[in-house]
Amino acid sequence: MPGAGCPGRALSGTMQSEGAPSPGGRTPRESLVVLLVFGVPAAVIVAAGLVGVLRRVSDVRAQQADAMRAVIGLKTVGWRLWLEERHNDVQGLHADADLLLQLREWVQTPSDGARVALKARLRLLRQTMQCADILLIDQQGRPLIHAADGPVVPNEKLPGLATLAVTQMQTVHGDVFASTTSAGPATAFLDMLVPLPGEVLSGVPVLVMRFDAGRSIERLMHSWQGSSGEARFTMFRADADTVHALQATRRDGSAVELSLVPLARSSHWLAAAARGDQGARSLVEGTDSSGEAMLGLAAELPESGWMLGVSVASGAVYASTWGDAAWIALADLFALVLAGGAARAVLQHRELRSERRERAEQEEKLRALGLLDAIANGTSDAVYAKDRQGRYIYLNRFACLMLKRPLEDLLGRDDFALFAHEPAALMVETDRQVLATGQPQSREDQLKVDGELHSYHTVKAPLRGPDGSVIGVFGISRDITDLKRSQARLDRLAHYDELTGLPNRSLVGLRLEHALEHSRRAKSRTAILSIDIDGFKTINDSLGHPAGDEMLCVLAQRLRARLREEDTLGRLGGDEFLVVIEGLSEPGEAAVVARDVLQAVARPVPLSNGSEAYVTASIGISVYPDDGCANAMEMLRDADAALYRAKEEGRNGFCFYTRDLNTDAKAKLELEAALSHALERDEFVLHYQPQVDARTGRMAGVEALLRWNRRGAGMVSPGQFIPLAERSGLIVAIGNWVIEAACRQIRTWLDAGVKPPRVAVNVSARQFAEGDLDVVLRGAMRRHRVPAALIEVELTESMLVHDPDKTEILLSRLKALGIRLSLDDFGTGYSSLGYLQRFPIDTLKIDQSFIRRIGTQPDGGALADAVIALAHRLNLRVIAEGVETPQQHQHLLDQGCDEIQGYLFGKPMPAPDLLERLAGGACSISGNVGTDDMHAAGPAAATAIAV
């Protein structure tokens, strides 16, 4: 926490020292890798280069040796040819008759003349055969006469050769020999000895043809220009100490001079060849006479007594090899340089990478520290660290703000120095657990800050040093006061009704479970009262929801005030309340409470708009264990069943649950299931009840009343199934069917030539709310070609008040069709006179309950009278329904009521029965005025009045 000078720095130092690697250090493993990757290939390259060079040298030597052997072979062939030619030259000499004759003459008469003649002959022969000399020798090899001038060049091998030739009696030749005169140049000769017939020439047995071998030798020693430079040839001969080489020199363009050169045995290549160290015809190395390094190869020159050697300068032979070697070496060097460079680059790269990594790590750490600092100070949690002794070593900015002290004041202090003893002890205890277990701990604390109690959620974890040992405690504390408040609010919302503040369904359910549990143990009674406000919907619809809500709140307060503290009062939703009463000793105590509740509800409720609302309540009671319920759910179900019964029994009362109620509920469910199939099974039928002119008794119209002929069960009263159909939504389809059926019936009457009465159809609230009543009516009227004047729609007050604007539009659309509108049950709801003026109503229908009062109570007709007067004041027609007695009829007639409907004039009846009435043209009051067996005839049904 550098900015604040907080001990965040101390933490930074700790983090930096953690396990940093040696900077730029190359590990032995890295060096080994580099050595393996680059050293080994480099060594292989160099070795391969070396082997290449050596192989090249070896190849060159082998090639050179082959070439030299081939050249020597060629030279040898040349030499053999020359020898063969010489043999051919001397062939036949031993049979040369002229020569033999002259020889014989000379042998027999060794006169000068004979000698001269023989010598001339030999000279001629020498010329012809191009010999260097021709000798006649005796058996000891001593020359007797010769053809050339000058002294005879001695050949020490002649005696031996002469013996051989004579013994074998065939031509033989000796080795090439050189004249060894020290003064002039030497000449090489070859003596070919031809034995002469002995009986002829005893004493002169051999003719020696001496050939000059110089030319041939000179040809042998002609140098050869090969690919590896000039090949030089040498004839040589070795004795014990010296090697004599024959050098051929052409002097004057024709004669070849030879010289014998003694060579040192040591370094001259010929000496090595002569020694045969590496075998005959093997390549030898040495120097030549001038000291130049030479490669040579020597082979015996056949039948000459000499060796023939060929040599080339080593430099010329290896020149290309050295060139290749130089290239290879260069390539090797290049490869080595490359390998070295690559190795260096790799090493540098690795070093660079490692440096970069270290730098990145360092930066990362710095960033992390910065982040830590930013996080610790950026959060609205208190972040802190303490040493093992509980002294603060770090606090973030928020922690300082929370404690309202500068950092310097806080560092080094412990919790006892900063907080009250009790919370401090708890904090220290948590620290102790963290230090002892090395495990994080969390807890919630409450601390007084600025005189206000705050809730904190704290997580504490061990603070570890670089070696992993626990050196203190690290903590984060979050102010969760608001969260706690929200939680409490959510809790309230989850368990309490927002409007009345009473426990809601879930909390009441829980309390009921608890109460039952307690009752089970204490063997006491628990009762529940399911309360429904009668007429609440009407209040809501007529006065608006705010008024409804206001009334609910007032009722909730009243009920709460009537109950004991330990009783639970809850609102389950809408106008449903539930009371749970514990510890009853007998069920009758529940009835006392119920009566109290009824009284409380029945009192007028003053509303803020100045008006007063009058409502009653219906209550269903279930008592544990008397009703045999096992749990809360069953109790609620039974109390509901009792509530329905209470409502059925006329409201503003209570009803205890009995087992029969459950049977009723089941029957209702079955009824509902059967109702859903009634339309498709065509089980509905319309009955018609006459509405007659009060004065004339003529039938002015009929009310279409729905009947359900339930399969297997007979006729079901609309009072039973209409509410069910309303609840399930089936009423919309059923209502449409009624309209269709009524129109169809009118058409039937029309087609039958009967003047049909006006038919009033009942419309349900849901059907009206669909908003398409005009479309449905128009469709039906069009399909059956029914004049709109024959249709009347009966609405109830509550339908109109729900959404007046929408109602106004729909009613005007109906009026536009030409349909009459009648307001049913008028006076029972919260009748608003304003609506009567606003909506295009034609007729008011006085509710049966008002009619029933006539004649039974003093001034019982007052309400009916008022409705009649009001209707007429508003120019509306008025019709009274449920008229059963002539007194009622008379009273209504006296008051000016326009039309009458009731058993007195006819019960609802099937269409064929009505047809008879229609045919009769008037509605008479008779003993049996209807065929509808749905309702029992009233007391006046037996009276017959003819109108």
Ligand SMILES: Nc1nc2c(ncn2[C@@H]2O[C@@H]3COP(=O)(O)O[C@H]4[C@@H](O)[C@H](n5cnc6c(=O)[nH]c(N)nc65)O[C@@H]4COP(=O)(O)O[C@H]3[C@H]2O)c(=O)[nH]1
């Ligand atoms: N005690 C007695 N009762 C008389 C007398 N004259 C007529 N009533 C009965 O009073 C009810 C008049 O119908 P409501 O007020 O529209 O009351 C109707 C109406 O609200 C509803 N309802 C009947 N048919 C339909 C229908 O097609 N559609 C809708 N939505 N509701 C219908 O069912 C209610 C009951 O119908 P119902 O059982 O047919 O009962 C009829 C009728 O039979 C009388 O002199 N004495």
